[in-house]
Amino acid sequence: MLRLSTPSIDESVIEAVNAVLRSGQLIYGAQGQHFEAILQDFLGVRHAIVVSSGTAALHLALVALGIGPGDAVLIPNFTFPATGNVVRLVGAHPVLVDVDPSTYCVTPDSVAAAIDAWRGPELLRAFIPVHEFGHPADMRALLPLARYHGLKVVEDAACAIGATENGKACGTQGDIGCWSLHPRKTLTTGEGGILSTDDDVLAAKLRLLRNHGIVRQPQGVRFEEPGYNLRLTDIQSAMGVVQLPHLPRWIDQRRVLAANYCQALAPMVSAGIMTLPAKHPGHSWQTFMVVLRADIDRDRLIRDLAGEGIETNIGAQCLSMQPAFENIQPLPTGVNASNLYKHGLALPFCESYGSPEVERVTNLLSRLLLHPNNH
Ligand SMILES: Cc1ncc(COP(=O)(O)O)c(C=O)c1O
Numbered sequence: 395m396l397r398l399s400t401p402s403i404d405e406s407v408i409e410a411v412n413a414v415l416r417s418g419q420l421i422y423g424a425q426g427q428h429f430e431a432i433l434q435d436f437l438g439v440r441h442a443i444v445v446s447s448g449t450a451a452l453h454l455a456l457v458a459l460g461i462g463p464g465d466a467v468l469i470p471n472f473t474f475p476a477t478g479n480v481v482r483l484v485g486a487h488p489v490l491v492d493v494d495p496s497t498y499c500v501t502p503d504s505v506a507a508a509i510d511a512w513r514g515p516e517l518l519r520a521f522i523p524v525h526e527f528g529h530p531a532d533m534r535a536l537l538p539l540a541r542y543h544g545l546k547v548v549e550d551a552a553c554a555i556g557a558t559e560n561g562k563a564c565g566t567q568g569d570i571g572c573w574s575l576h577p578r579k580t581l582t583t584g585e586g587g588i589l590s591t592d593d594d595v596l597a598a599k600l601r602l603l604r605n606h607g608i609v610r611q612p613q614g615v616r617f618e619e620p621g622y623n624l625r626l627t628d629i630q631s632a633m634g635v636v637q638l639p640h641l642p643r644w645i646d647q648r649r650v651l652a653a654n655y656c657q658a659l660a661p662m663v664s665a666g667i668m669t670l671p672a673k674h675p676g677h678s679w680q681t682f683m684v685v686l687r688a689d690i691d692r693d694r695l696i697r698d699l700a701g702e703g704i705e706t707n708i709g710a711q712c713l714s715m716q717p718a719f720e721n722i723q724p725l726p727t728g729v730n731a732s733n734l735y736k737h738g739l740a741l742p743f744c745e746s747y748g749s750p751e752v753e754r755v756t757n758l759l760s761r762l763l764l765h766p767n768n769h
Contacts, residue, residue: 396751398705399744401582402637402644410632417628422605425628429635436638437563439571439590441597444626444634445604448552448574449476451587452522454624455548455570456484458599459520466516468508468545470500471713471724471731473524477550478713487516490714492728495685496672498526498709502535508725509543520546525554525564526710528580528678529671533559533567540568548572555581555588556645557678564676566590570600575634580648580680580745581641583630644745648679651747655682658756667763668739682743683709685734692737695762702758709738 414425426444433442445451461467463485469477471490481488491500491508500523512518521540523531533549540547547568551557555573557564565571573579575586591597602609607621652673662668668684686692692708699706712735713719724731741755 395700396704396742396754398707398740398742399578400746401577402640402745403633407633407636410636411629414629414632419628421627422625422631423628425631425635426626429626429631429638432635432638433588433590436641437566437571437590439563439566440592440594441590441600443589443591443597443600443604444631445587445589445624446626447585447624448550448572448576448579448587449480450622450624451572451574451589452476452480452548452550452552453483454600454603454622455572455589456480456486456520457603458596459546459548459569461486461520461546464516465519466512466514468500468505468518468521469713470522470524470526471728472498472734473526473550473710473713474552475711475713475716475718476552477522477524478719481522482718486519488713488719488722489518490719490722490724490731492724492730493526493734494672495730495733496669497529497531497674498671498683498734499524499529499531500536502532502539504728505536505539509539511726518543518545520548522548522550523568524550524552525557527671527681527683528554528557528564529674530554530557530559530564530676533562533564537567552576552587553579553680554678555579555680556641558676559674560676564678566592569593570596575630578680580644580678581634581637583626583633586626586630586634645678647745647748648743649677651743651745651752652677652679652682654749654752655741655743655756658752659684659759662756662760662764665764679743681709681740683734683738683740686737686739688733688737690737690763692739695739698762699755699758704755704758705742707740709734709740711735
């Protein structure tokens with residue numbers, strides 16, 4: 395089976411994990427601190443804080459910023475639902491914003507329209523732009539817009555480690571940035587997440603909340619306020635430490651793969667069968683999702699491809715179509731998120747794939763879609 399993606403785990407990662415297992419220091423410790431230090435350099439931030447998942451990072455960010463009941467938070471209507479789940483989990487109201495049909499991200503226009511249309515009763519207090527699949531959201535325009543309306547900004551860069559916009563790492567321009575280290579992401583520690591901020595007070599709060607609200611003093615440990623346990627283990631951090639130096643090369647390889655796919659899929663685009671994702675020089679290409687013509691049976695296509703040994707998937711969810719967000723409709727109404735959810739197809743994609751995989755996938759797609767009679 396050609397998998398949707400396979401994490402790059404070589405012997406040096408296995409060795410690093412073995413060394414931690416032999417050391418006996420399994421929970422957050424020296425490896426976690428080292429991973430945070432090299433992440434700070436890589437991202438260009440004052441503080442990187444590792445946690446147990448991307449969802450944990452988003453959740454902690456909202457708690458640390460004091461978002462809760464009575465507050466409303468702007469989020470894209472097309473994303474992995476964790477972006478919206480955390481808003482609900484802190485008791486706030488998600489305001490769903492439609493996305494662009496080719497970048498799959500919210501736009502300054504769609505966010506401005508949602509802010510204009512919002513009538514409460516909750517107070518708009520925060521905005522979570524998502525750098526969907528590694529495509530940078532337009533922070534140059536979105537950040538001033540959010541600031542003008544007094545909104546806190548938590549960037550969901552779960553899929554976007556290594557993506558850049560205007561020379562800056564995606565995730566590093568708002569109040570807090572969040573990344574995921576899940577195995578479908580370019581850098582993985584099995585499960586895991588990262589928070590970043592340049593604000594020393596916020597960083598201290600995030601560290602406190604990550605670890606039971608504990609403050610260590612010469613006299614001993616004090617439980618300062620109720621906190622969570624959302625630590626990343628040192629077993630996981632050791633994986634990240636070994637892998638991070640490879641990330642820029644992996645992203646270069648992913649950029650070449652995306653270009654190969656675009657070229658090989660061009661005949662199907664010309665035939666009106668699909669549209670391609672928008673290109674951006676800072677795109678980190680965590681996922682490569684095309685959008686099929688509306689009359690193509692996407693779920694059957696996924697089954698047919700699987701029958702021929704190729705794993706594909708839907709890209710992400712339309713939140714307003716999930717039971718967890720029942721009765722919340724995009725503001726103002728918009729259909730792009732639901733179209734992407736219904737017709738999106740994520741193709742096999744990772745740094746270890748090259749021309750043979752692209753050829754295999756695109757040949758089969760063209761046999762099934764462009765010349766269905768030969769099927
Ligand atoms: C946009 C987005 N946000 C949040 C998450 C949650 O990350 P995790 O799976 O590490 O909890 C994901 C994971 O797929 C994601 O794609």
